[in-house]
Every structure is written in C-alpha cells, then in structure tokens.
Amino acid sequence: MSTVNDDGKVPSLTAEYILAFQFSNRYPSFTRISPKPITISPLGEDFKRYLESDTSVFVPESSEGVFVEII
Numbered sequence: 001m002s003t004v005n006d007d008g009k010v011p012s013l014t015a016e017y018i019l020a021f022q023f024s025n026r027y028p029s030f031t032r033i034s035p036k037p038i039t040i041s042p043l044g045e046d047f048k049r050y051l052e053s054d055t056s057v058f059v060p061e062s063s064e065g066v067f068v069e070i071i
Contacts, residue, residue, distance in 0.1 A: 023037065043059060
C-alpha cells in the first residue's frame with residue numbers, strides 16, 4: 001500500500017489507506033496496551049451537534065440504533 005501520491009508529498013487517501021486507521025483494524029494488534037473501548041449509545045442530539053461542530057469528527061448515520069454489547 002503506497003502512502004504517498006505520485007508527487008511524493010501527500011498521503012494517498014484511498015479507501016484502503018483510510019480504513020486501515022479504523023479502531024476495529026488497529027485494536028486487535030494493540031489490545032494488550034490499549035484501554036478498554038466504550039461505546040456511548042444512543043448519543044444525545046446536543047452531543048452529536050457538538051461533535052459535528054468540529055469538521056474532523058462526524059457520527060455516521062448507519063451507527064444510530066446499532067445494538068451494543070458491553071463485555
């Protein structure tokens with residue numbers, strides 16, 4: 001997987017590159033040294049607006065109403 005564009009300066013933002021940074025992809029490798037993940041569900045509308053006010057954070061629409069089992 002190439003991490004730079006043809007000009008050699010900017011990371012390629014391919015789907016494969018972006019998905020490699022998902023928590024679910026990284027966590028298995030770092031389970032021993034990572035804090036236990038916690039899912040907050042459902043999110044209140046005020047909290048969602050707060051998160052979405054920062055352009056780098058968003059709540060995927062498909063995540064609403066997903067059953068979460070806390071182990």
